[in-house]
Amino acid sequence: MSPVIEEHARARLITDGPLTRPVPVDLRYDATEDPRTVHITLPGGTDWAFGRDLLERGLRTPIERGAVRVWPCGRTQLIVELHSTDGVEVFQFEIRTLIRFLSRTRAQAPVTAAPSDGTPEKRPSRTTTTAAPTTTAARPERGAQAARG
Numbered sequence: 001m002s003p004v005i006e007e008h009a010r011a012r013l014i015t016d017g018p019l020t021r022p023v024p025v026d027l028r029y030d031a032t033e034d035p036r037t038v039h040i041t042l043p044g045g046t047d048w049a050f051g052r053d054l055l056e057r058g059l060r061t062p063i064e065r066g067a068v069r070v071w072p073c074g075r076t077q078l079i080v081e082l083h084s085t086d087g088v089e090v091f092q093f094e095i096r097t098l099i100r101f102l103s104r105t106r107a108q109a110p111v112t113a114a115p116s117d118g119t120p121e122k123r124p125s126r127t128t129t130t131a132a133p134t135t136t137a138a139r140p141e142r143g144a145q146a147a148r149g
Contacts, residue, residue: 003108004028004029004030005028005029005104005108006026006027007026007028007097008026009027009101010024010025010094010097011080013090013091014079014090025042026040027101028040029052029104029105035109035110036052037051037052038055038105048082049126050066055078055102058072058078059078060072067083067084068080068081075095076095077092077095078092078094084126
């Protein structure tokens with residue numbers, strides 16, 4: 001059985017207001033659960049699961065899959081935008097934190113984890129472990145698309 005990789009990180013929650021605020025997030029990978037999936041757990045217990053390749057591609061170029069958008073922001077930052085029925089949450093990560101985490105997941109992943117057999121890519125999913133919604137940041141230019149889940 002392979003060990004679970006967990007990394008505690010800090011991201012910046014981007015809001016409509018003039019200030020951003022740092023928030024703790026947990027990055028998690030379990031090859032026995034699904035070798036192509038990573039999890040980001042946000043404050044309040046909301047867990048987003050999506051394909052590891054989404055983060056890897058997002059380090060280089062903007063990419064969108066379902067309710068998750070990822071794109072590089074300059075040379076040192078990565079933006080992760082998460083859409084749900086509660087609204088939109090936008091987080092800014094240090095690229096080096098995600099590169100370190102993704103490197104550890106690649107080293108742990110089974111060799112057969114690559115979807116070369118035509119297996120569809122992992123669709124993003126969201127679960128919440130508490131009834132209280134997390135703080136959301138609505139972005140007017142994308143507000144119409146926030147209902148996708």
